Amino acid sequence: MQSDTHFRTGYVAIVGRPNVGKSTLLNSLIQQKISITSRKAQTTRYRIHGILTEQHSQIIFVDTPGFQVRYKNRMNTAMNKVVAQSMQEVDVILFVIEALRFDERDSLVLERLPRTVPVILVVNKIDRITDKNLLLPFLDEMSRQFDFVALSPVSAAGRLQLGGLVDAIRPYLPENPPLYHADDITDKNVRFIAAELIREKLFRLIGDEIPYSTSVIIDRFVETEKLITIYATILIDKPGQKAIIIGKKGEKMKLISSQARKEMELLFNKKVFLQVWVKVRSGWANDAHVLKQLGHE
Numbered sequence: 169m170q171s172d173t174h175f176r177t178g179y180v181a182i183v184g185r186p187n188v189g190k191s192t193l194l195n196s197l198i199q200q201k202i203s204i205t206s207r208k209a210q211t212t213r214y215r216i217h218g219i220l221t222e223q224h225s226q227i228i229f230v231d232t233p234g235f236q237v238r239y240k241n242r243m244n245t246a247m248n249k250v251v252a253q254s255m256q257e258v259d260v261i262l263f264v265i266e267a268l269r270f271d272e273r274d275s276l277v278l279e280r281l282p283r284t285v286p287v288i289l290v291v292n293k294i295d296r297i298t299d300k301n302l303l304l305p306f307l308d309e310m311s312r313q314f315d316f317v318a319l320s321p322v323s324a325a326g327r328l329q330l331g332g333l334v335d336a337i338r339p340y341l342p343e344n345p346p347l348y349h350a351d352d353i354t355d356k357n358v359r360f361i362a363a364e365l366i367r368e369k370l371f372r373l374i375g376d377e378i379p380y381s382t383s384v385i386i387d388r389f390v391e392t393e394k395l396i397t398i399y400a401t402i403l404i405d406k407p408g409q410k411a412i413i414i415g416k417k418g419e420k421m422k423l424i425s426s427q428a429r430k431e432m433e434l435l436f437n438k439k440v441f442l443q444v445w446v447k448v449r450s451g452w453a454n455d456a457h458v459l460k461q462l463g464h465e
C-alpha cells in the first residue's frame with residue numbers, strides 16, 4: 169500500500185483568451201457543471217475552484233476569467249488583478265489555446281505568464297481538426313514560443329485525452345495530504361453557484377441583446393431540510409433591457425427561472441423555490457458597493 173506521504177495536492181490555474189474552452193475543460197475534468205459555459209466570450213467572471221480527487225492526488229483547479237479588453241471599468245480591473253494573482257500562487261498553469269490557432273490575443277496571455285511556475289500548453293478542440301497531419305508541426309511551432317513543461321492536445325467537449333493531461337499535471341504538484349474532502353466539487357458556496365446558473369440561463373436564452381455587464385445577486389438563500397428558497401436579482405444597465413429579459417407576458421423570465429431552478433434542484437439534490445427580479449442599476453459595474461456584494465473587493 170502506498171503511504172500517505174506520497175499523496176500530491178496542488179493548485180492549478182486555467183488561463184487563456186476568451187472562448188478557448190477553459191470552463192468546458194474544468195467541467196469535463198471534474199465532471200460537474202459548476203463553471204459557467206457559453207458560446208459567447210467572456211462569461212466567466214469569478215475565481216472558481218473545481219476539485220479533482222483521485223487515489224493519489226488532489227488537483228484544485230482555479231478557473232480564471234478571460235482577459236477583459238472590451239470595456240474598461242472597475243470590474244475589469246478587479247478581474248485582471250484576480251488573473252495575475254491566481255497565476256503567481258499556483259503550482260501549475262494550464263495555458264489553453266485552440267488547435268491550429270494562435271492569434272494575438274493568445275499571444276497577449278502568453279506574454280503575461282509567469283516564468284516561475286510550470287506551464288502546460290493545452291491544445292483544445294482537437295476534435296475539430298480535419299487534417300491530423302497539421303497537429304504535430306503546430307505543436308512544434310508552439311514549443312518554440314515558450315518553455316512549456318508539457319504539450320497536451322485534448323478535446324474538452326469531446327472528453328478526449330483528458331487522462332493524459334492529468335498525468336502531465338501530477339508530477340508538478342507538491343507532496344501534500346488532500347485539502348478537501350473527496351466529495352467536494354467546489355469551495356464556492358451554494359449562493360454563488362445559484363447566481364452562476366441564473367447567469368448562464370440569461371446568456372443562453374436571451375442571446376445577443378444581453379450585454380456582458382449584466383449580473384446576478386442572490387438576495388436571500390434559505391435552506392431547510394426539504395426546500396431551498398432563493399430570491400435573486402438580475403442587475404441591468406439600462407431600463408430598455410428589462411423588457412428584453414422579461415419577454416412577452418413574462419415568458420422569457422419564466423423560462424430563465426424554471427431552467428435555472430431545475431438545474432439547481434439537480435445540483436443541490438433538493439427542491440428549490442426560485443424567485444427572480446430584474447432591477448436597473450445604472451453604472452453598477454463601477455459601483456464599489458455592488459462589487460463587494462459580488463465578492464470582488
Ligand SMILES: Nc1nc2c(ncn2[C@@H]2O[C@H](COP(=O)(O)OP(=O)(O)OP(=O)(O)O)[C@@H](O)[C@H]2O)c(=O)[nH]1
Pocket residue numbers: 184185186187188189190191192193204205206207208209210211212233234292293294295296322323324325326
Ligand atoms: N468543438 C469543440 N468545442 C469546444 C471544446 N471545448 C469547448 N468548446 C466550445 O467552445 C466554446 C467556449 O467554451 P468555454 O468553456 O465557455 O470557453 P472559456 O474559455 O471558458 O470562455 P470565457 O469564459 O469567455 O473565458 C463553447 O461553445 C464550448 O462548447 C472542444 O473540445 N471542442
